[in-house]
Amino acid sequence: ANIIQNSPPVDSGGGNKPDAAIHAFMARRNEKYKKWVASETLEHRTARLAREAHASKGAAPGKKGARVFVWEEEDDFLIRQPLNRTFAADRWDEFTPAQRHYDSWQNEWDLCTALSPEDNAGDDEDDDDADHGYILRPEPESPALPDIRASLSQGDDPFLDMEDIPYSRFGFTVPGAPAQYQERLRPDFSARSVGDEEWPGLQRPKYAHLPALLAYLSQAQSLENVPRELLDLRQDEADISAQVWSVSVQRKVLNGEALYIIQPCSPDDDPDLHILLSSAATTLEIVRSGWGSSSIQEIVFHLFKRGIEFRLCLRGPLCPQPRPPYFQTGLGVRPSGYKPTSLDYLAYESRRDEFLRSSRGRAARFAGGIVGRLASEGTDDELAARGPSGEIFDNGVRFWDGQSQAAYWDDALTPEEIHLICGVYVVNTGIYSKVC
Incomplete structure (x- = not known):
């Protein structure tokens, strides 16, 4: 068989180039x-x-x-x-x-x-008329729900240390002398800002002025609008100002959006791999925490743990933006009034996991939020952290500043693939274009 040139397109989950033997x-x-x-x-x-x-x-x-x-x-x-x-x-x-x-x-x-x-291997006559297409068949039995508490060892802690958040994410420093501030964020807003509405740390004297810093940060037009003693970025003697960073950080407008481009300074890292982030707070958290001193994968694993959306991109040639891949099947259409069954859930799990194990399934792990959490059980974090798949120039996403001769490339999820991961299916309601 001719396997070298002019081959027809390969299935999008195959990870192969059309002309490759x-x-x-x-x-x-x-x-x-x-x-x-x-x-x-x-x-x-x-x-x-x-x-x-x-x-x-x-x-x-x-x-x-x-x-x-x-x-x-x-x-x-x-x-x-x-x-x-x-x-x-x-x-x-x-x-x-x-x-x-x-x-x-x-x-x-x-x-x-x-x-x-x-x-x-011998001929199998029964296979002559078999349909070997790729279809969905749910497994016959539903797996038992995991016992999360039982699966954790005594030393495991599934939560982040909240004591690290005020400094690493917001740069909060305790004033060296008694102070009063006109601005203070409401206690409930302060708790939400640090990520735990029940965190008791806000009641301790050490964090008495944290609501003030959060209030100033929420409305400041420049760093000068924030009291110097509350924010490390305004202090020349602070670690973030005095120490050598373990990563290099650039801010660029790519695809019309301001993004932070992060790369470890270590010479052992792949020079073409870069992390792209839209969050300034997360970028500063990476710098303050010293992540990336060993490898770019260290940063990736910390961001995975926090459920933060980001990109792990390959800097490559300026090729045309490829078209999104054609998504063949989702979870199907249900009639009006349909009641889901356990079989529907099995079908969803089977179809979702099949996609997550594909070469492009890694993109779901970087989506953050609920998509990233759902993907955590079906993807290999270590493999995902190695970089984009070989399909990025065929159906990935390109981040470009509009003038450079190079661009940043990553795998990308289509809206239909996000719906698949989240278990969305269409229900006929009699109302045009309504989706449940």
């Missing part, structure tokens, strides 16, 4: 993985090697196992397409062990006869 595809990935090994954490390496050991048994993946892709000939070209668990199990024995390749970094299998053309 399977051997070239795997060679490119192996080169990328060689660079990743140097910064791989012990925890991730242990988990990855455990996956390799399990995969060496040669069994078809279970319902929570690795993703499966099949390479099939279509009009003299090899096309890489995903299979759901049911079809993967049905077709597993069509391929010999040498024709199955496991990738422990992506936790996925590739099934392709071209890996070992001389092998013959």
Whole structure:
């Protein structure tokens, strides 16, 4: 089969370039993985090697196992397409062990006869008329809800240390002498600003003037409008002014939006990877906390933990902005008055997790908020923190200042994909364009 040129488009979840042979595809990935090994954490390496050991048994993946892709000939070209668990199990024995390749970094299998053309797994007459398309089949049983408290060890704390927030996020410093301020934010607004409406710290003398700082910050036109003794940015002797930062920070207008571009100063980091943020407070929190001294991944993991929206972009060539990928199916349409069942929830979980395990599914982890939280169980944080997928120039998003010869590129979610992650489906109501 011709697998080199003029091939038809590859499925958007495949992660392959249309003109690539399977051997070239795997060679490119192996080169990328060689660079990743140097910064791989012990925890991730242990988990990855455990996956390799399990995969060496040669069994078809279970319902929570690795993703499966099949390479099939279509009009003299090899096309890489995903299979759901049911079809993967049905077709597993069509391929010999040498024709199955496991990738422990992506936790996925590739099934392709071209890996070992001389092998013959035998013909299965029952498969002649089978439909091997990618469809949704919910699992037969609903998994039990996890016991969050039982899953936490004694040393685990799922919450942030609130004592760090006033300084790291807002730059609050305690005045060295008694002071009175005209401006004060209401107690309930102050509690919401620090992220915990029940935080008792606001009642302690140490934070008596924090509501004053928050009030000044909310209406200040410049730093000079904030009392010097309350804000570290106004103090030459403060750490943020006196110490060398572990990251470089630029502010640029990209795609019409003011964004902060962050990159660690360490020479060991990939010079093309950059974090893009719209929040000045989060940018200063990164600087004050010293994140990024070891790697850019350190910053990524802290932002994941906080559920903050951000981008991990690759600085690359100035190519045209690609079109959004075509999203084939969501969760479907329900008739008016429809009552969801447990089967609907199983179907949602299956379809959502299948997308989150795709190469572009990593983008959901960077969305922050509810989307980022929902994605946390279905994505590999360490893999996501390595950088964008290989599809960014085909269906990603470009951030450009309108004049440079380079741009920042990242994976992007379509509105339909966000709806899928959040479990949104259309219900007929009799009212035009109303969506539930």
